[in-house]
Amino acid sequence: MYWKIIPDYRGILSFHELALTFLRAWPITTERHPDSPRRLMPRWLMESDACSPVKEQPPGDPGPADVGDRPGPAALSLELLQSIDWKLFEEVCAEYFRLCGFHATTQRCGADGGIDIRLGLPSDPSRIVNIVQCKRWGKPVRIKELREFLGVMAANKISHGVFVTSSTFNVKAKKFAAENGVYLLDGEGILKRIMERSRADRERLLEIATEGDYLTPTCASCGIKLVSRRNKKDNSTFWGCINYPQCWYTLPA
Ligand SMILES: [Zn+2]
Secondary structure, eight states: OGGGGOSOHHHHHHHHHHHHHHHHHOSSOSTTSTTOHHHHSOGGGGSTTTTSOOOSOOSSOOSOSOOTTOOSOSSOOHHHHHHSOHHHHHHHHHHHHHHTTOEEEEOSSSOOTTOSEEEEETTEEEEEEEEEEEEOOSSOBOHHHHHHHHHHHHHTTOOOEEEEESSOBOHHHHHHHHHHTEEEEOHHHHHHHHHTSOHHHHHHHHHHHTSSSTTSOBOTTTOSBOEEEEOTTTOOEEEEOTTTTTOOOEEEO
């Protein structure tokens, strides 16, 4: 991770925050530019309440028309988003942004530099206008993760960032994000956005979320599915990589 190689990152972060402030105050406004990222951004990305919890269920039938013999759940739900492989959650988010009109790219495995999804303009995919961090978590995202993401944004000279999680953000994280222009989408938020899409889009996203062995997590280093292992000391189970001992990646079960 970015911060692990910098022993004292607090000073650097202040510099990054200053750099971001400078970037935002740059006199060349992007709003009138023909390739404006703001124009391409869905309206909700520019709203300040992007992370507020959903108060009511969106209207309409949330389920796909015909699930046929397909195994697994018939529709996307918060429970499903919170239980699928973290890599599939990332892919669902990437596909969602593609459906919104972005050119979205993810990395199959290996060090991602703190960026899970890069969003480029359809007319020029190499021009990254927004970066996305995805956390398929059960616990709330804290200010620590937001600080790290802001540092990644600054290091990549990107002034627009979206942090998506299947869980929630704690109060400090929300405040920090609002102060620093990071758009937040919690589990209910991303689900609400998905449910506002067409039935075909929802089916496409469900298909990605439930692809293959969708409940088994992926090794972030090797890009292959982990296997269930047993800790010989306390007999507990955990997810380990089949490439052990070359790969030491593990996740709690
Ligand atoms: Zn591995």
